[in-house]
Amino acid sequence: MSDEKEDARAPLPFRPTVFPGAAASVRPAPRPEPRRYGPFTRWQWAGAVIVVGGGLLFAAAMTVLAARWLLSLDALRDFTADYPGAYALPASAPVGIPAWLGWQHFFNAFLLVLIIRSGMQVRREKRPRAFWHPRRDRKGRITLTLWGHLAVDLLWLVNGAMYVVLLFSTGQWMRIVPTSLDVFPNALSAVLQYASLDWPTENGWVNYNSVQQLSYFAVVFLAAPLATLTGVRLSKLWPKNTPRLDRVITFEAARRIHFPVMLFFVVFIVVHVTLVLATGALRNLNHVYAAQGSVDPNAYADNWLGFGIFVASIAVMLAGWIAYRPRVLIPIARLFGTVTER
DSSP states (O other): OOSSOOOTTSOOSSOOSSOOOGGGTOOOOOOOOOOEETTEEHHHHHHHHHHHHHHHHHHHHHHHHHHHHHHTSHHHHHHHHHOOSOOOOOTTOOOSOOHHHHHHHHHHHHHHHHHHHHHHHHHHOSSOSEEEEOTTOTTSOEEHHHHHHHHHHHHHHHHHHHHHHHHHHHTTHHHHSOOSTTHHHHHHHHHHHHHTTOOOOOBTTTBOOHHHHHHHHHIIIIIHHHHHHHHHHHSTTSOSSOHHHHHHSOHHHHHHHHHHHHHHHHHHHHHHHHHHHHTTHHHHHHHHHSOOOOSSTTTTTTOOHHHHHHHHHHHHHHHHHHHOSHHHHHHHHTTTSEEEEO
């Protein structure tokens, strides 16, 4: 074999019977990298949704079957008979949902939507478009996004304080604060009934079931204060040079807790709205939005007033979500300080 390298394009010593064509010397251009939305491409997201959705549907079906099997046992039937899902409130407990509670409910939901929106922006923002600072303190500069988040938080806290004051001054607190240890076995009974898709018999105008009561208590008296405390710890409102106070809740602990608390609110909203619509939409929406109800759970079943107000409130929330952007925030922020743009 010759040591010299043969020219690959030298003529063959015989007539070829198969010709390679242009592909032998011309390489096709590489295909462009598919566009990614986060970690996945569009088709990968579609596949993930199908796989995860199918898994959730299978898990839900198994949960329903397991719950129905459990409730078919004699011991569980006796348990649900003794604890139907709700216990009697004190005799002094008010009946009905007043109009102020409906307005508080809407305003709280509206502000919570903006808090989630602004919190997501704060978490994702890498290059702030604008900054805000007090007129007399240029060193206290924060991003416009963070200012908007804190401003909405403040409105939410004011609304929450008014809600708690009205709650205890009108006796409505007995509807969401457990007054008996029977709340726990009744809550377990209600969970089994929900899981079996055989909804617990209830009339929210008179009394919430125990799962609702514990959930509302957790949101108002546990999650909301925890979100407030961790939010203050992460902001410049936290007192400086207080090492003892800093050890009570460290900055890193607050950062790790604050975001999961927001996720808890998101999950609560999704589950709450789903069950409101699935367990008697017209009746439930009339209770909370139209302040209409009766000791008869079937009253106002064909009244669409509450549903209409609910749809209007969703439209307002969507409008607030869309409008929450620098173009709208900047003129509002300038009423309370100075805004500088990049």
